[in-house]
Amino acid sequence: DTAVSQTPKYLVTQMGNDKSIKCEQNLGHDTMYWYKQDSKKFLKIMFSYNNKELIINETVPNRFSPKSPDKAHLNLHINSLELGDSAVYFCASSQRAPEGETQYFGPGTRLLVL
Amino acid sequence: AQSVSQHNHHVILSEAASLELGCNYSYGGTVNLFWYVQYPGQHLQLLLKYFSGDPLVKGIKGFEAEFIKSKFSFNLRKPSVQWSDTAEYFCAVNARNTDKLIFGTGTRLQVFP
Numbered sequence: 001d002t003a004v005s006q007t008p009k010y011l012v013t014q015m016g017n018d019k020s021i022k023c024e025q026n027l028g029h030d031t032m033y034w035y036k037q038d039s040k041k042f043l044k045i046m047f048s049y050n051n052k053e054l055i056i057n058e059t060v061p062n063r064f065s066p067k068s069p070d071k072a073h074l075n076l077h078i079n080s081l082e083l084g085d086s087a088v089y090f091c092a093s094s095q096r097a098p099e100g101e102t103q104y105f106g107p108g109t110r111l112l113v114l
Numbered sequence: 115a116q117s118v119s120q121h122n123h124h125v126i127l128s129e130a131a132s133l134e135l136g137c138n139y140s141y142g143g144t145v146n147l148f149w150y151v152q153y154p155g156q157h158l159q160l161l162l163k164y165f166s167g168d169p170l171v172k173g174i175k176g177f178e179a180e181f182i183k184s185k186f187s188f189n190l191r192k193p194s195v196q197w198s199d200t201a202e203y204f205c206a207v208n209a210r211n212t213d214k215l216i217f218g219t220g221t222r223l224q225v226f227p
Contacts, residue, residue: 033215041202042217045214045215048213094213101146102148
């Protein structure tokens with residue numbers, strides 16, 4: 001039973017291309033996130049959606065556009081890929097609760113831009 | 115702005131040694147605290163979390179952490195590490211009632227048999 005899944009697992013592409021990463025969660029959570037982990041393992045939030053509504057939009061180039069067709073899916077589309085976009089992208093989900101929420105992470109998508 | 119500091123960047127231990135990884139955060143309000151582990155090539159898994167109540171929390175695989183509010187700290191401990199604990203460990207914090215999880219820079223733990 002995969003809780004948070006991402007496709008593809010690996011993505012190798014040329015500079016200037018456009019690519020998408022898909023994320024799905026079967027936990028029934030209402031909030032989903034995208035994180036970027038750089039080569040030094042630093043994790044930084046990029047976006048979060050709650051019930052298909054954009055909640056967090058960090059300082060991310062507008063080449064990155066998240067799309068949430070429903071609350072179980074949050075996709076990330078990247079236009080005009082650059083070398084610096086090479087990283088591991090993690091999707092996560094959580095359920096809002098009064099006491100706090102725990103984020104559960106997907107397996108990651110390793111993006112390499114050549 | 116919130117921030118999270120993990121002072122130990124790289125820790126090397128022998129099996130059966132005791133472990134303590136430091137985590138300090140800066141935020142004046144109520145926070146939720148987490149430790150995640152990332153085994154080589156894998157995704158982040160939750161080790162333990164603190165929301166409220168007993169400041170000493172126990173997690174999976176024999177890990178525990180203690181929230182010391184006066185020190186803004188949430189250090190991770192394990193009395194006896196195993197080779198299989200070799201991984202990257204991340205402390206994370208979010209302000210209560212917010213979605214934004216702030217991660218520390220991570221601590222790489224290597225355990226040798």
